[in-house]
Amino acid sequence: MKLEGILKKYFGFQTFKTGQKEVISSILSGRHTLAILPTGTGKSLCYQLPGYVLDGTVLIVSPLLSLMQDQVEQMMRMGEKRVIALNSFLNPVAKRSVLQNIERYKFIFISPEMLNVPYVMNRLHELSISLFVVDEAHCISQWGYDFRPDYLKLGEIRQQFGNPLTLAQTATASRKVREDITRFLHLKEVNKVETSIDRPNISLYIEKQMDYQTKQNRLFELVFSLRKPGIIYFSSKKIAEEIASQLRKRGIGKTMAYHAGLDQEQRVLIQQQFIHGQLDVICATSAFGMGINKNNVRFIIHYHMPMQIESYLQEIGRAGRDGLPSIAILLYSEGDVELPLQLAEGEMPSKEQVDWFFSWLKNNNHGKIELFYSNNDLRTIGGFSEIQWRIIEDIMKTLIRIENMDVEKMHDLVNEYINKRLEVKRANIFKMKKWIDLNGCRRDYILDYFDEPIKRNIPACCDVCGVDLNNYLAHDESIQERETLEEWKDYLSKLLISGLEV
Amino acid sequence: MPYIEIIILYCLKQLNGERTIYSIYHLLKGKKSSQTIQDAHLYKLTHFFRCFESISREVLETKIQKFLGNHWIVPNGDQQFLVTSVGEQVLTASLEKQPFPKHLDGWKYHSESLLFWERFSLLVQVISNFNFKEAHYIPIQKNKQVHRWLKLFLKENSWQKNSLGKILHSELMDCFESAQNINPAVFIFRLTGYCQIGLTPLQVAEKLKIETTKYYIEFQNIIHFLIQHVRANPIQYKLLSSIILDIKESNPLTHSSKITYEYVRKGLSIQEIAKTRGLKTSTIEDHIVEIALNIDGFSIDSFIDKGIQKKIIAVANRTETKQLKLIKKHIDTANYFEIRLVLAKFGGVKQ
Numbered sequence: 001m002k003l004e005g006i007l008k009k010y011f012g013f014q015t016f017k018t019g020q021k022e023v024i025s026s027i028l029s030g031r032h033t034l035a036i037l038p039t040g041t042g043k044s045l046c047y048q049l050p051g052y053v054l055d056g057t058v059l060i061v062s063p064l065l066s067l068m069q070d071q072v073e074q075m076m077r078m079g080e081k082r083v084i085a086l087n088s089f090l091n092p093v094a095k096r097s098v099l100q101n102i103e104r105y106k107f108i109f110i111s112p113e114m115l116n117v118p119y120v121m122n123r124l125h126e127l128s129i130s131l132f133v134v135d136e137a138h139c140i141s142q143w144g145y146d147f148r149p150d151y152l153k154l155g156e157i158r159q160q161f162g163n164p165l166t167l168a169q170t171a172t173a174s175r176k177v178r179e180d181i182t183r184f185l186h187l188k189e190v191n192k193v194e195t196s197i198d199r200p201n202i203s204l205y206i207e208k209q210m211d212y213q214t215k216q217n218r219l220f221e222l223v224f225s226l227r228k229p230g231i232i233y234f235s236s237k238k239i240a241e242e243i244a245s246q247l248r249k250r251g252i253g254k255t256m257a258y259h260a261g262l263d264q265e266q267r268v269l270i271q272q273q274f275i276h277g278q279l280d281v282i283c284a285t286s287a288f289g290m291g292i293n294k295n296n297v298r299f300i301i302h303y304h305m306p307m308q309i310e311s312y313l314q315e316i317g318r319a320g321r322d323g324l325p326s327i328a329i330l331l332y333s334e335g336d337v338e339l340p341l342q343l344a345e346g347e348m349p350s351k352e353q354v355d356w357f358f359s360w361l362k363n364n365n366h367g368k369i370e371l372f373y374s375n376n377d378l379r380t381i382g383g384f385s386e387i388q389w390r391i392i393e394d395i396m397k398t399l400i401r402i403e404n405m406d407v408e409k410m411h412d413l414v415n416e417y418i419n420k421r422l423e424v425k426r427a428n429i430f431k432m433k434k435w436i437d438l439n440g441c442r443r444d445y446i447l448d449y450f451d452e453p454i455k456r457n458i459p460a461c462c463d464v465c466g467v468d469l470n471n472y473l474a475h476d477e478s479i480q481e482r483e484t485l486e487e488w489k490d491y492l493s494k495l496l497i498s499g500l501e502v
Numbered sequence: 503m504p505y506i507e508i509i510i511l512y513c514l515k516q517l518n519g520e521r522t523i524y525s526i527y528h529l530l531k532g533k534k535s536s537q538t539i540q541d542a543h544l545y546k547l548t549h550f551f552r553c554f555e556s557i558s559r560e561v562l563e564t565k566i567q568k569f570l571g572n573h574w575i576v577p578n579g580d581q582q583f584l585v586t587s588v589g590e591q592v593l594t595a596s597l598e599k600q601p602f603p604k605h606l607d608g609w610k611y612h613s614e615s616l617l618f619w620e621r622f623s624l625l626v627q628v629i630s631n632f633n634f635k636e637a638h639y640i641p642i643q644k645n646k647q648v649h650r651w652l653k654l655f656l657k658e659n660s661w662q663k664n665s666l667g668k669i670l671h672s673e674l675m676d677c678f679e680s681a682q683n684i685n686p687a688v689f690i691f692r693l694t695g696y697c698q699i700g701l702t703p704l705q706v707a708e709k710l711k712i713e714t715t716k717y718y719i720e721f722q723n724i725i726h727f728l729i730q731h732v733r734a735n736p737i738q739y740k741l742l743s744s745i746i747l748d749i750k751e752s753n754p755l756t757h758s759s760k761i762t763y764e765y766v767r768k769g770l771s772i773q774e775i776a777k778t779r780g781l782k783t784s785t786i787e788d789h790i791v792e793i794a795l796n797i798d799g800f801s802i803d804s805f806i807d808k809g810i811q812k813k814i815i816a817v818a819n820r821t822e823t824k825q826l827k828l829i830k831k832h833i834d835t836a837n838y839f840e841i842r843l844v845l846a847k848f849g850g851v852k853q
Contacts (some may be wrong), residue, residue: 248708256705265702268642272699488687492674495626495695496667499633 003028003049010052011078017041022155022193023167024049027131032166032187034137034178036082036194038317041169044071047133047167051106056130060109063136063148063456065089068109075107082106091119112150113397115157129164133184135166138310141180142424144173145310147181149398149417155186171308175451197313199452201320202300202328204462205441205469209333215295219243219303219331222305224225224252226327226475228280232297233306233315235339237261237285244265244283253281260287286311295321299472302330308428309449326470330436338435344425348418349388358411359391391418412427441465503596505716506557509550510565510680511574511593512602515585516545519578520825527562532612534754534756536788542609543795544824544845551608552716553722558721600716603723604683615725619653620648621745623693623700628652630666630695642694651748659744666741673742677731685710687723718720754796762789763797772805787839794846802847806840814844 003024007013016024019037023046026033032294037043051058062068065087072085084098084105102123114120117376118257138144141153158166168190182190209215223232232241237259244257245382255269256279273279275294282288297319305310312330349357360378379389395417399410435445444454460467503511513526521541526536532552542548565643566583569575574589585593624643631639641649656663678686687710694700701709705795723724729746756765765775772790776783802811810833817832818824826841833841 256702262702264644266704267641268640268644269694269699269702272640272642272694276699278699455531488690489675491698492671492686492690492693495630495693495698496633496671499630499635499667501698 006049008050010049011045011120015188016072017191019195020045022096026191026193027052027165027167030165031191032168032189034168034173034181034187034190034194036169036170036173036178036192036197038195038197041195043135043169044074047131048075048107048167050167052129054165056128056131057103057105058107058131058133059127059164060107060133060135061112061151061154061399062109063112063114063139063146063151065111066112067135067419068124072109080107082154083109083318085109085122087111088113089329103188105129107488112148112154115153116397116401117123121157121160125161129161132161132164132166134166134168134181136170137181137185138170138173138177140184141173141177141251142421143176147421147424147429152184153351153400155184170251172313174310174449178451180474190351196447196452198443198447198452198455199317199320200455200458201323203460203467203472204316204446205328205467206442206463207331209331211302211333215303215331215333216243220247220250220297220299222301222329223281224245225473227298227472228253229274230280230299230301231284231285231288231297231315231318232301232303233286233288235343236305237283239303240283240285241308244281247281247283254279255281255283257283258288259285266405286315289315292318292401293321294318296324297321298324298326299329300326302328305330305332305336305338305429305436307425307432308445309432312432315444316468327467329331332436335355337429338427338495340432341426344422344429347358347391348385348422348427349384349392351390352417353382353384353391354411354414354418356412358407362407391421439464503592505719506554506561507565507568507715508593509715511589512586512597513545513547513550513584514569514575515590515593517582518545518823519540519582520582520823521545523566523583524559524581524705526737527557528679530557530616532608536756536759538790539609539756540791540795540842540846548609549602549606550610553606553608553719556718602818603720605727606719606723607730608722609754610739611726611729614729614746615722617648617749618729618746619725620645621651624648624652625655625745626654626670627694629670630698632663633667634696636696636713639696640699651836655744661741667743670692674833677728677833679738680731681727684727685720686724688712692721697783708727721825727776738762756760758785759792760785763793763801766790766793781785784839787842791839791842791846794843801845802843806843810836810840811844811847814841815848818845 003021004015007016014270019035019041019320023033023035023037027050035046037046047060062071068085068087072083075083075140075170082105084096084107086098086108087482089109089230090098098105103126106383108124134151134154136142136146137151139146139148140154158164163186165188166185168187170177173181178192181187191387199322205315207218209218219232223230232240232243234243237257238261240257244255247253247255256273258267262270270279270282270289271292274282275292300316300319302312302315316328319328351401357378360382364393381431384392395414396410399405399413431449435442436438438445441464443458443465460471505646509530513529515522525538525541528535529542529547529550530553532555566575569583569589570577570612571593572588573586574743575585575593578584615795620643623639627639627642631637642647645730661669679683688706691706691709692700692703703717703721704714706712707714710717712720728742730737733746761779762775765778770778772783772786775781776786790802790805794802800823810813813833814829814836817829821828821832823829824845826838826845829841831834
């Protein structure tokens with residue numbers, strides 16, 4: 001059957017999205033594949049469809065529990081019952097029964113830490129793995145923006161499975177990250193399928209402001225005059241809230257803040273309001289954007305500088321999905337580089353915290369270091385933030401498995417690891433800063449960073465090549481105001497009674 | 503005066519300098535510990551139980567500092583404060599302008615109000631989209647249990663799907679017509695339907711020009727009103743009452759106290775229950791106090807002599823205190839458990 005036929009049969013679609021067919025053909029021709037496709041291109045289809053063609057099990061390693069859960073539910077909704085997620089959400093009883101009947105499943109999602117559990121591995125070894133999928137493969141590289149030490153051993157695990165056919169997926173990967181992916185996964189030859197990270201309809205624009213106050217005023221001006229809807233990104237929840245409230249007070253746009261500090265119901269409401277056009281400006285932290293399909297976003301403003309080019313690209317990529325001209329503006333005022341530097345440092349456990357942690361290990365655990373997991377107070381007493389604690393857990397997980405490792409040695413390695421991570425993060429920030437200070441074409445620089453050929457003749461490419469901001473202003477005053485119902489009775493009847501007669 | 507201050511000042515007044523400010527924190531957060539529950543009853547603050555979960559210790563402490571500076575309160579022991587006459591005047595004046603909503607009953611409804619809201623708001627969204635024949639939309643509630651409930655609800659009840667909207671609408675209108683001092687807008691604008699996404703609490707508060715704290719309390723008030731009203735009139739509100747039909751009227755006891763209660767009903771003594779359950783007698787005593795607070799008509803006579811009961815009530819009334827230490831000073835024949843139990847049963851001071 002032709003691929004389109006399979007697509008129709010299992011998924012009900014007529015055509016593939018960009019890149020999907022290339023990835024699938026590459027896998028089905030038996031080649032290890034590195035797929036670099038932007039988010040929203042249906043990456044799960046790239047392993048699901050081959051799964052139906054190949055005999056044996058598809059094993060998918062995925063770092064984010066929530067993402068994993070989403071994908072499983074989505075596949076189940078599509079009628080695929082032979083799918084399961086092996087992660088810490090599964091209670092022990094369920095886990096046991098799943099593992100006993102593991103051969104029933106066609107698609108097994110697994111978190112990297114589960115691959116450390118001997119019993120789990122033993123059961124998996126009894127399966128024939130037809131496709132080994134590494135989702136978010138950039139996590140394997142310390143140059144990526146989301147390095148996970150757990151991922152480093154995936155190469156070894158692959159070999160234990162006898163070098164199965166492998167698909168590594170990611171949305172963005174710089175040259176260094178690509179090299180790391182093939183190297184650490186022990187892939188000798190790999191076929192790359194990528195679509196360009198470049199979005200020619202988004203102009204890249206940087207404005208330098210003298211100081212914080214000028215920058216804030218300029219933001220109000222821009223938000224007032226730019227064609228909406230738009231998203232403003234901040235590094236701080238508090239400032240996102242403040243600016244949103246200021247914008248509301250000044251009556252500039254219908255604005256709300258969105259960040260991880262809001263409860264789930266509010267987050268859903270704000271997202272949906274934005275999608276349905278009830279809001280036209282979102283003051284967001286990086287928590288906003290995952291899974292948001294709104295194709296007419298006209299501007300992205302960065303009020304704080306992002307911590308690396310990858311996250312910058314991901315964020316501006318939410319503009320102009322309809323292909324129409326859109327603009328990404330980054331406002332930089334003197335000294336702004338300090339904030340990401342501080343944030344990077346704050347994400348890492350401090351030297352004092354690490355020292356304290358190890359002295360606690362030495363004095364309390366009688367050599368049974370793995371016991372620290374079960375001590376829930378440790379994080380609180382040591383004053384570790386959630387991110388800091390995850391870093392400690394991640395690195396400790398790896399160290400514990402190394403034989404003949406004493407506490408002092410671990411202590412040194414942890415310090416070394418943290419310093420190295422910090423250095424990488426700083427380097428990424430300075431790379432971003434260098435891009436901000438650039439005298440040449442901003443797009444060229446980014447394309448080169450991602451190892452892509454340079455393009456020519458992009459209209460309104462970047463502020464260096466020349467962009468006329470006037471083209472992005474809302475000249476058209478006739479934009480239809482949505483009717484807002486002021487009376488609750490009208491609102492209620494609209495919800496419950498209208499529609500019926502139509 | 504900001505609404506949160508009215509609440510805190512009111513709590514301080516009720517506590518009469520006999521509990522620390524952190525008992526207010528636990529009360530508003532709705533901590534389910536015997537201490538918090540007993541205090542809520544003793545000082546008649548049950549309606550505020552879990553009515554302001556987002557309160558932080560910092561906010562509370564800042565407000566206390568402000569009250570001290572204004573001479574509204576004076577210290578009365580460590581982290582304990584008495585409301586001064588100035589404070590009382592301010593409080594009375596503020597309450598006259600903004601009285602507490604009268605349906606608010608946190609203790610009674612804390613365990614079901616969120617569930618009621620999740621079910622109700624999802625039901626409205628589903629009905630509204632159904633009316634417009636829209637099958638693709640993002641459910642506003644993420645709780646999987648609520649999704650399962652709704653599926654069953656629509657399947658098992660014999661409602662005509664295209665009449666649901668009208669029924670729900672008319673039941674709601676009836677409900678709000680019989681309500682006094684309620685602004686339905688506080689509730690209604692939060693709802694989501696076809697291509698109309700509900701507002702967040704902050705947005706409704708800004709739209710109606712209400713302070714956010716006050717907004718939260720008003721919203722709770724309406725939920726509590728709806729549950730109470732609908733449950734009392736199941737025939738009039740067939741659809742609305744069936745939303746909460748399967749939620750048992752909340753048995754307010756904690757799980758462990760429920761087990762103790764079973765043993766008490768079988769006639770076991772405190773010592774016997776402690777032994778059977780492998781718990782300390784003091785724990786069982788806590789349970790007994792909790793039962794006395796929550797189960798109407800629970801007799802405490804088997805735990806404490808009637809004569810001593812009377813004495814304790816008399817002392818509590820005379821000294822106008824709920825502090826165990828003070829009461830014990832006057833009656834050395836009673837132990838602390840007995841005093842707590844009597845206070846729990848009879849609410850301490852007479853009104």
